[in-house]
Amino acid sequence: LAANSELPMTFVQALLAIGYRPIPLSGAPGQKVVDIAIQRTLDALVEREADVLLVSHDGDFLAQVEAVAAQLVRALDIIASQRAISRTLALGYSQGGHAALWASRVAPRYAPELTMLGTVAIAPASQITTIVPLFQQPGTPSLGYFNSMSGFGLYVMSGLNHARPDVHALDYLTPVGREWVAKSRNLCVHDLVVALRTVAPGTLYARSTSSSPAFMAALRDYAGIPATGFVRPVRLEQGLTDDVVSPIGTLALQDQLRAAGVAVAMGVYPGDHMAVTRQSMADTMGTVARYFR
Secondary structure (H helix, E strand, O other), rough: OOOOOOOOOHHHHHHHHHOOEEEEEOOOOOOOOOHHHHHHHHHHHHHOOOOOOOOOHHHHHHHHHHHHHHHHHHHHHHHHHHOOOOOOEEEEEEEHHHHHHHHHHHHHHHOOOOEEEEEEEOOOOOOOHHHHHHHOOOOOOOHHHHHHHHHHHHHHHHHHHHHOHOHHHHEEOHHHHHHHHHHOOOOOOOHHHOOOOOOOOOEEOOOOOOOOOHHHHHHHHHOOOOOOOOOOOOEEEOOOOOOOOOHHHHHHHHHHHOOOOOOOOEEEEEEOOOOOHHHHHHHHHHHHHHOOO
């Protein structure tokens, strides 16, 4: 657990209750404490008979993952053969919340042999197809603090360019925009947000993305969350002072799911994007427990 300022005691108590021994870690300014913890854990597992499954796009773990490649393959084989899992749920935070919603929706078709019990999405990224294009207009002046919202669009453009090369996403960018897309591939969201605070959104785009029906269709396919197709309950959890994932966006998602007939519930907490994980922990664990009853 990262413990530079305070310990999330609710989370600590939950871990102790299910038999885990939390180890507090701290680091110097600029150090990624959680990343260091994962690296050290992987290093230790090389010497043990253990199965490891780490799902990450982060290159920081490449050396450690290569060292435990055999364990990773074995874990994947177990999951694929369904010797270890019969009932499951989807749980994620932030972009992982977006992924959890997608996993829950496609699971009955993609893995019908699994019993999907439900979903918990904490501060899930949503309304991407509505919000991102607003900051992708040529000539948009500096928006001050809100310049940082362009960062999410840059991530989307990079990913869409890879997933849908037929859309030619990078053609919508100015040379400056292409430079920032390249930078975004090596920056975590906080660092990118800080770096973009003095960059006017309009300097990044040569063409409006929303003016292209082909682009918008690809964006909806790539980053949208359909409201239909959920066969099990969904719980959303959101911090009211979150300036990364808008509370308004999550409320809109709840309304969209409810209108589509999904059994959706939502918990609201006073904190920001980081604090919501601690503040919602008891409700998260309680929901997980109910799913498995």
